[in-house]
Amino acid sequence: MQTKHFFSDPNQLVLAALHSLTLTNPSLALDSHNKIVFRRPDAPRRAKKVSVVTGGGSGHEPAFAGFVGHGLCDAAVAGTIFASPAAEQISRACIDRVPNDSGVLIIPNNYTGDVLHFGMATEKCRAAGIKTEFFAMNDDVGVGRKKSGKVGRRGIGGAALLLKLTGALAEAGGTLDEVYALAQFANDNLVSIGASLEHVHVPGRGAPEDHVAQDEVEIGMGIHNEPGSHRTKVDLVELVSTMLRQLLDESDKDRAYITRTPQDKFVLLINNLGGVSPLELSGLTYEVYRQLEANYQIKPVRVIQGSFLTSLNGLGFSVSLLKLSDKDVGAGQTMLQLIDAPAEAIGWSVPINPSTWENRIDTPVQLKDSNLDESQPSNMKLDPSVVKKVLGAGLQAVIKAEPEVTRFDTLVGDGDCGIGLKRGAEAIQALLDNPSPPLTDDIVSTVNRIVNVVEEVMDGTSGAIYAIFLNALAHGLRDQDTGSPQQATTEVWAKAIKHSITSLGRYTPAKPGDRTLIDALVPFGETLFAKHDPKAAAAAAQQGTESTKSMKASLGRSVYVGSEGDWIGKIPDPGAYGLSEFLTGLVNAA
Numbered sequence: 001m002q003t004k005h006f007f008s009d010p011n012q013l014v015l016a017a018l019h020s021l022t023l024t025n026p027s028l029a030l031d032s033h034n035k036i037v038f039r040r041p042d043a044p045r046r047a048k049k050v051s052v053v054t055g056g057g058s059g060h061e062p063a064f065a066g067f068v069g070h071g072l073c074d075a076a077v078a079g080t081i082f083a084s085p086a087a088e089q090i091s092r093a094c095i096d097r098v099p100n101d102s103g104v105l106i107i108p109n110n111y112t113g114d115v116l117h118f119g120m121a122t123e124k125c126r127a128a129g130i131k132t133e134f135f136a137m138n139d140d141v142g143v144g145r146k147k148s149g150k151v152g153r154r155g156i157g158g159a160a161l162l163l164k165l166t167g168a169l170a171e172a173g174g175t176l177d178e179v180y181a182l183a184q185f186a187n188d189n190l191v192s193i194g195a196s197l198e199h200v201h202v203p204g205r206g207a208p209e210d211h212v213a214q215d216e217v218e219i220g221m222g223i224h225n226e227p228g229s230h231r232t233k234v235d236l237v238e239l240v241s242t243m244l245r246q247l248l249d250e251s252d253k254d255r256a257y258i259t260r261t262p263q264d265k266f267v268l269l270i271n272n273l274g275g276v277s278p279l280e281l282s283g284l285t286y287e288v289y290r291q292l293e294a295n296y297q298i299k300p301v302r303v304i305q306g307s308f309l310t311s312l313n314g315l316g317f318s319v320s321l322l323k324l325s326d327k328d329v330g331a332g333q334t335m336l337q338l339i340d341a342p343a344e345a346i347g348w349s350v351p352i353n354p355s356t357w358e359n360r361i362d363t364p365v366q367l368k369d370s371n372l373d374e375s376q377p378s379n380m381k382l383d384p385s386v387v388k389k390v391l392g393a394g395l396q397a398v399i400k401a402e403p404e405v406t407r408f409d410t411l412v413g414d415g416d417c418g419i420g421l422k423r424g425a426e427a428i429q430a431l432l433d434n435p436s437p438p439l440t441d442d443i444v445s446t447v448n449r450i451v452n453v454v455e456e457v458m459d460g461t462s463g464a465i466y467a468i469f470l471n472a473l474a475h476g477l478r479d480q481d482t483g484s485p486q487q488a489t490t491e492v493w494a495k496a497i498k499h500s501i502t503s504l505g506r507y508t509p510a511k512p513g514d515r516t517l518i519d520a521l522v523p524f525g526e527t528l529f530a531k532h533d534p535k536a537a538a539a540a541a542q543q544g545t546e547s548t549k550s551m552k553a554s555l556g557r558s559v560y561v562g563s564e565g566d567w568i569g570k571i572p573d574p575g576a577y578g579l580s581e582f583l584t585g586l587v588n589a590a
């Protein structure tokens with residue numbers, strides 16, 4: 001369990017977090033004494049609007065204050081971590097922080113402390129002459145009817161949907177009666193279930209004594225570490241299947257809260273309890289969706305994933321299903337319209353436009369992969385027999401040098417450089433020996449085919465460097481295509497190689513002097529470009545390789561190997577050595 005925190009004082013933490021909402025959403029204000037986040041009275045606002053006031057213990061962020069904003073709640077009242085706010089704070093919110101002339105819906109989650117305090121505030125507001133309704137959200141099916149007894153259903157992740165629905169209806173002009181009726185109606189059509197791998201640690205408190213075993217998951221664990229229905233071994237498919245059964249099995253007398261016909265439409269909400277990585281949460285969404293579709297023939301009309309109602313950094317998630325109805329729930333709105341309605345609240349992070357959902361196309365996209373071998377032909381010519389003879393000679397030189405490269409790399413690297421080069425050389429040789437289709441005199445096409453071989457068989461850093469270099473080489477050759485056939489002369493190669501070296505510089509920090517293959521490649525390219533003399537270029541590569549003997553490594557393989565003293569001055573960089581052997585072999589056959 002994670003017990004380290006950036007904040008050591010939980011009260012300071014809660015206040016700072018509430019304060020942050022006024023920074024991230026300039027339409028909000030904070031009454032820090034009463035821990036009320038509310039919409040600024042001077043911000044634009046619909047006249048005669050019902051106010052929706054929620055709240056509860058802290059530690060469930062972005063709930064509840066994160067749901068305050070245009071189109072959602074009017075105020076949220078926070079307690080300390082996992083503890084209800086006091087009735088006084090709540091009634092202050094309703095009486096002085098939100099417009100109350102059209103009535104107020106007070107809507108916390110169904111926890112004993114919250115119900116008492118928000119209930120007391122409700123009575124105070126009524127006594128003050130404000131039209132007030134109270135609703136305690138209860139969507140959890142984790143603990144069945146028998147076991148839950150007096151505690152009843154609790155409110156968990158689905159609360160985000162209830163707040164969205166009621167907030168949007170109030171924004172659309174729904175009356176207090178309509179907003180209250182919607183809360184009840186939507187709650188009756190909403191089920192949620194959570195699962196956690198571990199209890200959470202509350203900043204400023206000791207670690208809980210109970211742990212969920214390493215190989216177990218607790219189904220139905222509450223958002224304040226309350227026990228769930230049972231623990232089971234972690235098997236993702238079985239876990240999700242159990243959770244969906246608890247949500248949807250109509251024959252489960254203890255739990256069947258909603259009925260279902262094939263026509264019913266659902267909104268699916270996957271809620272992070274705070275500590276699940278986005279990677280795993282997305283994986284969970286996929287599995288839940290897959291099983292809903294395969295086993296229940298439910299294809300949700302909206303899929304919403306994120307952190308909505310958390311339990312600090314809880315290592316768990318909850319699944320909520322809201323069954324939609326097409327009826328007018330007030331102000332001419334349906335439930336789906338209210339879910340879709342825009343809302344400017346930090347906690348309601350639902351980025352996909354309703355129209356994108358409505359225009360959803362279910363047929364899978366046909367993946368068409370273009371064949372890069374058959375790229376645009378070029379006019380740059382080189383007789384394939386020359387390629388075979390000259391390139392082949394270079395490749396044979398690399399293959400022959402393999403034992404020496406390996407010996408060097410065993411001393412200064414991890415020993416695999418020689419084998420890697422040899423594997424690449426042999427694969428290119430195989431292409432030269434048995435090309436299918438036959439090689440043409442289009443040298444750009446030949447280089448592209450070599451690139452494919454290199455990308456396939458050479459791995460590691462040097463494989464990537466060669467692949468980038470050769471891709472850029474093909475580009476450098478093609479760039480010189482004037483539209484009519486021309487031979488790839490030494491001048492043409494020199495220009496193309498210069499271009500490749502420049503391109504390579506964008507992706508590797510290696511420069512001459514860093515003791516890498518660049519120490520052979522750059523002198524070769526520069527000399528060829530300056531003198532158009534391949535033999536002189538190969539000699540420069542050899543010289544560059546020789547100079548690596550006295551270099552200290554700052555990049556590449558040799559950086560990681562200790563005891564430089566043993567080999568400095570004696571052993572060249574194996575990559576540079578292999579390359580210069582190749583270049584020398586190539587040039588001698590030309």
Ligand SMILES: *[C@@H]1O[C@H](CO)[C@@H](O)[C@H](O)[C@H]1NC(C)=O
Pocket residue numbers: 094095096097098099100101128129130
């Ligand atoms: C809320 O109602 C009370 C009692 O009617 C009234 O005094 C107060 O001004 C109202 N507050 C707002 C912000 O409308």
Ligand SMILES: *[C@@H]1O[C@H](CO)[C@@H](O)[C@H](O)[C@H]1NC(C)=O
Pocket residue numbers: 110111112115136138150151152153154
């Ligand atoms: C809400 O909780 C109370 C106990 O605090 C419980 O009696 C009641 O059944 C719960 N409400 C629902 C609708 O489950």
